[in-house]
Amino acid sequence: MKHGKPRITHQREVILEELKSVRTHPSADELYDQVRQRLPRISLATVYRNLEFLTDQGLVQKIEVGGRQKRFDGNPEEHYHIRCLDCGKVDDVDLDRIQSLDKSISRTCGYKVIGHRLEFMGICPECSK
Secondary structure, eight states: OOOSSOOOOHHHHHHHHHHHTOSSOOBHHHHHHHHTTTOTTOOHHHHHHHHHHHHHTTSSEEEOOTTSOOEEESOOSOOEEEEETTTOOEEEEOOOOOHHHHHHHHHHHOOOOOOOOOEEEEOOHHHHO
8 A cells, every 4th residue: 555645647737737727617528639649549537546645645626517518627725606597607705704604503503514615696788698
């Protein structure tokens, strides 16, 4: 059994770089198309596997929205998202985390709150036209 920090392979490095180069919160399929420009022989399964690894390591965020394809965010810091109900696009919300929410929930139901995810929903500017 290996100990220490897991190795960031060249493939993982390229996937992470490509994910951080966009703010579009791509699906694994979209990121696969992007990564193939640099690594033509990479498989979709490898991209999926490495995205799961990078998520487990806390280097990327997996955005899971009900009934939709998972999306990935190269910004691992906790932040909020807004999703377009028409086209499914996901954007960051420029809003400070509401720390008092964790404390309020903890007081209300007795849980030790570790964190929270809050997703806003609406219609994006492109779909509103």
